[in-house]
Amino acid sequence: MILVINTSGNALEFVLDDKYSHVDADKQSVALPVECERFLHECGADWRDLTAIGVVVGPGSFTGIRLGIAYAKGLALGLNIPVVPVNAFELYLHDTPDAFVAIDSGRGDFFVASQTLAPCTMTIDDVEVKQMECPRTVGHKPFNLKNAVSIVNNKLANGNNEPVVPMYLRPSYAEQKHDCNVE
Numbered sequence: 001m002i003l004v005i006n007t008s009g010n011a012l013e014f015v016l017d018d019k020y021s022h023v024d025a026d027k028q029s030v031a032l033p034v035e036c037e038r039f040l041h042e043c044g045a046d047w048r049d050l051t052a053i054g055v056v057v058g059p060g061s062f063t064g065i066r067l068g069i070a071y072a073k074g075l076a077l078g079l080n081i082p083v084v085p086v087n088a089f090e091l092y093l094h095d096t097p098d099a100f101v102a103i104d105s106g107r108g109d110f111f112v113a114s115q116t117l118a119p120c121t122m123t124i125d126d127v128e129v130k131q132m133e134c135p136r137t138v139g140h141k142p143f144n145l146k147n148a149v150s151i152v153n154n155k156l157a158n159g160n161n162e163p164v165v166p167m168y169l170r171p172s173y174a175e176q177k178h179d180c181n182v183e
Contacts, residue, residue, distance in 0.1 A: 008060025
């Protein structure tokens with residue numbers, strides 16, 4: 001069984017095979033272990049039933065992504081199973097491979113990607129031009145997290161060796177506001 005964890009937004013989301021759970025949580029760091037265990041129990045599964053863990057690595061909430069990755073890596077290490085990164089663009093493009101993905105960053109620009117465009121950020125003006133290269137645009141509605149199970153399966157079958165690291169498409173606030181170079 002593959003467990004998928006998503007902490008990239010304001011809520012916690014879990015998938016186990018074809019079962020899905022969405023949990024609103026004020027403090028993801030406190031709720032994540034409790035809700036994950038509750039979800040497994042509700043699905044009739046146990047930790048030893050897991051064969052891999054998929055985790056959404058971004059783009060999204062800086063802290064949420066780091067929390068989800070750390071938790072998934074800790075579980076995978078303890079269970080001696082692989083952890084596999086899945087990004088939001090893969091989830092959107094799974095159902096609509098010919099689409100242009102544009103996700104509002106909440107900071108005046110968009111996280112974008114397509115089959116022919118590597119993930120990056122764009123202004124709305126650039127999005128309006130670039131999206132015309134694809135027959136449809138997605139990203140304005142939530143992705144289907146259940147697609148992560150087949151994405152993880154495909155990566156495992158192909159000998160996945162991607163590092164499980166956050167997908168950052170721009171510097172953090174701290175990096176933007178402060179010059180970290182010390183002379």
